[in-house]
Amino acid sequence: MRGVLWASWWRTRSRELAQAWRRIRYRSEVRFPVITRLAERMIAVNIFDSATRVAAQVLLTVVPLLFVVASLAPRALQEQLTSSLRALFGLTGESGEQLDEFFAGTDEDVQHAVGAVGSVMVLLSATAVSRAVQRLCRRAWGIPRGAARIAVWRWVVWIAVWTGLLVVQGPVRDGFGTGLWLGIPLTFLLQTAAWWWTQHLLLGGAIGWWPLLPGALLSAVAVTALSLGARLYMPLALNRVLGEFGAFGSVFVLLSWLIVLCVAIAIGLSTGAVLAQEPYLADRLGSPVRDPGSGAP
Structure with missing residues (x-):
């Protein structure tokens, strides 16, 4: 009998909680419609799928590019690249030694193995990373496929400039x-400057400069915070x-x-795009209140 009463009470309580949640959600959507638009944009962007694609492309294509750049660059630039990678990931101990061995003695070996044609390839x-980031930016702004010619x-x-930015990460992070x-x-x-320029370049100027600033600021906050966390987490995990x-x-x-x-x-760019299209910021930044495209790509 007690079990039946408990089950009945729990079903009643569950219905009450579900109704209360629906009321709270409805009031939030009415008072803060930006929350609804932000949730819809996150779903349209498919945050985790888009981010995983970009991350995989970075690992598969940028790492070989860095290997080739290090082999062709002067010794001073190679040392600067190694120092920046060490600072970027906070590499110490065995992981730092692995990085040094990775770039050690690559000059002649890679130059002979790859050559000029291979380096171009x-x-x-x-540029697969460039295309993946371009798709992310386009989805963040709800620009349909084909609307922005690149x-x-x-x-x-884009890939050349970001390779150069990677080289200077060490001195910048060390102030x-x-x-x-x-x-x-x-x-x-x-x-902030890098992600502001990235959106403008890869969207082909489809969106003006000022509307792109909120996304650049939010992305810069996220990257800066994670870079500090990497100094603590990455050395321990890698070692x-x-x-x-x-x-x-x-x-x-x-x-x-x-x-x-x-x-x-991805969250920073998408959130920035939604905020920039809100009436308050749209009037001041000159961005469209509604999506610039007719639908998600």
Whole structure:
């Protein structure tokens, strides 16, 4: 008898909670319609799928590109790239030694193995990241496929500029020798400028500069925060898996971190696009109140 009463009470309570939740959601949607639009945009963007695609392309195409760049670059630039990668992932101990071995002695070996034609092919294959980021930006703004025509040179320029930005990550994060008190603001400003320019370039100017700023700011906040967290998490995780599983384990750790990073960027760009299209900001930024396209791609 007690069990029957308990089941009846629980069903009644569950219905009451469900009704209360529906009332709260309805009131929230009425008072804060941006929440509904943001949820719809997140679903349209397909955050985790888009972020995973970008992360996978980075791992599969950018890493070989960095390998080729390091082999062809002067020794000073190669050392700067190694230092920046070490600062970016907070590599110390065994993981730092693995990075040094990765770039050690690659000059002649890679130059002979790859050559000029191979280097061009590696660069072109790396533009897969550009295309993946372009699709993410287009979905974040609800621009349908084909509405924004993108020239191939934009993909090449994007990957080339971001490779250059990667080289200077070390000095910027260190505040050019002054420490994190300057390095954190500089990282934030650099990331803001990079993602602001990225959206404008890969959208082909379909959206004006100012409407793109909220997404750039939110993405920069996410990247800066995660870069600080990487200094604590990545060395421990990489050194542990290197000891247990060898170099293959580090691939999974790196991919997991890249997915988290890309998810944060995707959320930042999508949220910024929705906020920029709200009436209050749209009037001040000159952005469209409604989606610039007729539907999601």
